[in-house]
Amino acid sequence: MRRLPLYLMLSIAALMVLFPLLVMLSTSLKPLDEINHGSLFALPQDPTLAAWTKAWGGACISGTCRGLSVWFANSFAIVLPALFCSLALGALTGYALSLRTARWVDMLFAALLIGLFIPPQVTLYPMIVLVREMGLFGTLGGLVFAHTVWGLAFVTLLFRNFFLSVPRDLLKAARIDGAGFLATFWHVMLPLSLPVCAVALVLQFTYIWNDFILGLTFAGPGQQPVTVALNVLAGSQFGQQEYNVNMAATMIAALPTILVYLLSGRLFVRGIAAGAVKG
C-alpha cells in the first residue's frame, strides 16, 4: 500500500481538473429556479434537458432567436475549407522546404518559424486592409484565408520535420523512375505522411474551432463562429442570465473539440509535442 498516496494525489488532481466540467454539466441540467435557490455543488434534483433544447434551438444571440445551432453550423462551414487550405499549403510547403535546394530555403523556414511567435494583434489590422483590398472582408473566403495564413507556420513545421526524416534514397528512386517534383509529392511523400496529416488535422481542427479573435474580426454579421456567439450569449455580466442555458451552450460549443481529442488519443499529444520541440 506504499502507492496509496500516489493514487490519492493523482485522483485529487483529476477531480480538480474535472470539477469545473462536472459543475457545468450539472448546472445545464437544472431548472433556473433550482440554480437560484440551490447550491452550486448540489446535483440536479430533477434533471431536465430543457436548457439544452433552448441553447441549441431557441436562445437569442445577436437578435436571432434560433439558438446556437446556427453558429455551430457556421463553425463547421469555416473549419472545413480552412482545414483543407491550411493542410494543403502546409504539406506542399513543408515538402519543398525539406528538399533544402538552396540556402535561402532554410532561411525561409527560419523566417516562417519566427512567425509562430508574432502576436496576432500586431498583424491584424494590415491583414484587415489586405483582405478588404481582395474584396473578401466579411466573407467566408476572407476568414478562411486568415486561418490559412495564421496556421501556415505550425502546419509547415509539422510536415517539414517529417519529410526531412524520410530517407533520401526514396526520393532518388522516385526520380530515377521519372517522377517529377509534384508526382513524387503526390504519389510517394503524401501517402507516407498520412500519420502527420492526421496529427495536423486534429490540431488544426482544434485551433480553428477554438479560434475567437479571427472570427470576431473577419467574419461577416451572422457568419461568426460558435465561440463568438457563445461569448455574446454568456459573456455579458449584466442582466438576467439563464445560467443553465449558458452552461448547456458552453458544453455544446466545447463538445466537437473534446470529442476529437478523446477519439484521437495520442495524436493530439504528438502534435503538441512536435509544435513545442522545434526541429
Add this chain to the structure above:
Amino acid sequence: MKPSHRAPTLALLPAGLITFVCFYLFIAWTFAISLTSSQLLPSWDFVGLLQYERLFASARWWTAMGNMALYGILFITGCLAVGYLLAILIDRGVRAEGVYRTIFMLPLSMSFVVTGIIWQWMLNPGLGIQQAVRGLGWEEFAFNWLVRADRSIYTVVLAGIWQQSGLCMALFLAGLRGVDPNIWKAAKVDGIPIWRVYASIITPMLRPVFFTAAILLFSLVVKSFDLVVALTGGGPGFSSDLPARFVMEHILNRQELGLGAAGACMMLATIAAVVGPYLYAEIRQKKGG
C-alpha cells in the same frame, strides 16, 4: 538555377509571399502606423513618437502591462510546477496511466472562451463557489475575486493554470521518459532517496524542457485575449485588462489606430526581448552540434 530546382522554388512561392507580406511587411506597416496620427483609418501623417508618449502616459496601459507581468509570472510558475508534479506522479509507474493523462490534458482541447465562461460561472459570488461554501455552514467564507478590482487578475491566473497545466505535463512526461534508466538503478544502489534524485539529478537534466515550456507559455501570455474577454471582460473597470485586449479595443472599437499600433509594437518588443535570445541560442546550438 538547376532545372530540378525550378518546381520546388515555384511551390514555395505562396508560402514565401505570405511570410514576407503577412508577417514581416505587416509588422513594418504596423510600426509605421504607430508613428502616425491615424485614428479610424490609416493616415500617413507622421507625428514621431507621439503615440508612444500617449501610450506611456496612459494609466490603463500600465495597468495592462502590470497585469501581464503578474499574470505571466504566476501563470508560468504555476503551470510549470503543477505540470511537473503531475508528470512525476504519472512517471512513478501507475496503473491506468492513460486515463489520468487524458483527464489532465482534457482542458487543452477546449477554447479559452469556454474556459472563461465556466470559471466566470463558478467564481460568480452570488451563485458560485462562494455561495455554495457558505451554504455548507461557513457563513464568513469569501471568494469574490471576480468582482474585486484588486483580485480579478488572479482569477485569470487560476483559469489559465487549469487549462494549460496539461501541456506542461505532456512536455515533462516526454522528458522524464527520455531519462536513462541506469540513473535510477545507480541511485537505488547508492540508496539515494527518490526526492533527492528528482531534485538534484532529474530536474537539472530537464532544464531544456523547462525552457521550452516556459517560452511556449510566455508567448501564450502575451497573446492572451480570449480568456480575459470571456472571464472578466477586463473588469471590474480596467483592473484585469491585458495589452492584447487594450490593443484590440483601440484598433477596432475606439478609433485609435495609431495608439493601438504603438501598443502592438510594444507587445512585439516584449516577445522579441524574451524569445529572441532563446531562438538565437537554439540556432547557435544547432549549428555547433
